[in-house]
Amino acid sequence: MRTHTEQTEQTEQTETTLHTPVIAWFEANARDLPWRRPEAGAWGVMVSEFMLQQTPVSRVLPVYEQWVARWPRPADLAAEAPGEAVRAWGRLGYPRRALRLHGAAQAIRDRHNGDVPSEHAQLLALPGIGEYTAAAVASFAYGQRHAVLDTNVRRVFARTVTGVEYPPNATTAAERRLARSLLPEDRTRAAEWAAASMELGALVCTARSPECGRCPVAAHCAWKLAGKPAHEGPPRRGQTYAGTDRQVRGKLLAVLREAVAPVTQQALDAVWDEPVQRARALDGLVSDGLVEPMADGLYRLPLT
DNA sequence: CAACCGTGGAT
DNA sequence: TATCCAAGGTT
Numbered sequence: 472m473r474t475h476t477e478q479t480e481q482t483e484q485t486e487t488t489l490h491t492p493v494i495a496w497f498e499a500n501a502r503d504l505p506w507r508r509p510e511a512g513a514w515g516v517m518v519s520e521f522m523l524q525q526t527p528v529s530r531v532l533p534v535y536e537q538w539v540a541r542w543p544r545p546a547d548l549a550a551e552a553p554g555e556a557v558r559a560w561g562r563l564g565y566p567r568r569a570l571r572l573h574g575a576a577q578a579i580r581d582r583h584n585g586d587v588p589s590e591h592a593q594l595l596a597l598p599g600i601g602e603y604t605a606a607a608v609a610s611f612a613y614g615q616r617h618a619v620l621d622t623n624v625r626r627v628f629a630r631t632v633t634g635v636e637y638p639p640n641a642t643t644a645a646e647r648r649l650a651r652s653l654l655p656e657d658r659t660r661a662a663e664w665a666a667a668s669m670e671l672g673a674l675v676c677t678a679r680s681p682e683c684g685r686c687p688v689a690a691h692c693a694w695k696l697a698g699k700p701a702h703e704g705p706p707r708r709g710q711t712y713a714g715t716d717r718q719v720r721g722k723l724l725a726v727l728r729e730a731v732a733p734v735t736q737q738a739l740d741a742v743w744d745e746p747v748q749r750a751r752a753l754d755g756l757v758s759d760g761l762v763e764p765m766a767d768g769l770y771r772l773p774l775t
Numbered sequence: 776c777a778a779c780c781g782t783g784g785a786t
Numbered sequence: 787t788a789t790c791c792a793a794g795g796t797t
Contacts, residue, residue, distance in 0.1 A: 519793085520793065520794095521794095522793090523792085523793040523794090524792095524793070524794045524795070525791090525792060525793085525794060525795095526792065526793085527791085527792045527793095528792085528793080529792095530792090531793090564792095565794090565795090567795085567796090568794090568795085571795080571796095598795095598796095599794090599795065599796090600795085601794060601795045601796080602794090602795090603793075603794060603795090604793085604794075604795085607793070619793085621793045621794080622791090622792075622793070622794085623792095623793065624793090669793065672793095673792095673793075678790080678791065678792085679790075679791080711789095
C-alpha cells in the first residue's frame, strides 16, 4: 500500500518528466487534422476513429471528408442502406468497419436520441467500438479522463518507461495498469496527455525509425538510456496476404462497390479462378452481411 | 487467446 | 521484390 505522499511524489515526477514536455511538444507540433477541429463534433471524432482502425491518416482524410459532408449526423447515416456505407468506404480496407459504423449510427438514433453518447460504457456497447475507441471518443470528443491505449501509446510507453523497443504483440494487463498510473488526475490534462502521447508515437517515436533527436523526452527515455537494445523474443506477426481469402473477398467486394446494378455470378467468378476458395470467400461476405444474394441469382451490396 | 478481417505506401 | 506496418474489433 502506497502512502499518500509517495503517490503525490510519483505524480509530480511524472508531470515534470513526461506530461509537461510531451504536451508542450504537442501544442507546437500537432497536425491540423479535420477531426480535431471543434466543428467535427463527437460524430466527426467517432467516424474518424472507425476509419483510423488499422488505416493510415493519409488514406482516411479524403474519405472522412466525404462521409461527414454526406452524413453530418448519426441519423443521416442510419437512414441509409448499409450497402451505401460499404460503397462509400471505398478502399479503406476492413469493410466490416463500415457496416459496424452504420449499425452504431442506428443504435445512436434508437437508444441515444441521435447524439453520440459520452459515457464510456455506452460507447463500448456500440458495434465496432472496443476499449480503445470508447476511450478515444470519450477523451477527444468529451474531454474525459480515460487511458487511451493505442499502438502509438503502447510503443511510447514500451520505450520511455519499460525500456524495450516494442510492446508485446497483444495488449497486456500490465500495459493497462501502466497507462492508468501515468494518467494525469485532472480531466482536461488527461485528455491533452492522451492526444499528445499518441501523436508523439505517430510522428516521432515511430515503429521503424524513431527520431529521438526530435523527442521531447529523449533524455528520460529508458530505451534510449539503455542504448536502444534490439527487440527480443518472437518476431512481429508476419501476415501474408497474396492468395488468402481476404484478398479474394477484397476483389469480390470491389466488383460490388463499383457496380450500380446487381451483379451476376459470372461477373464475380471472373475475379478469382479457384472455385472452392472463391465460393468460400463469397459465403463469408454474405454471412458477414457485406453482400446480399438475391432470389434471381444476382448479388448486391446490402439494402437492409 | 490466436486467428481472422483489406489495402497501399514506405523501406 | 518481400516485408513491415498503419488511431482495432470480434469471435
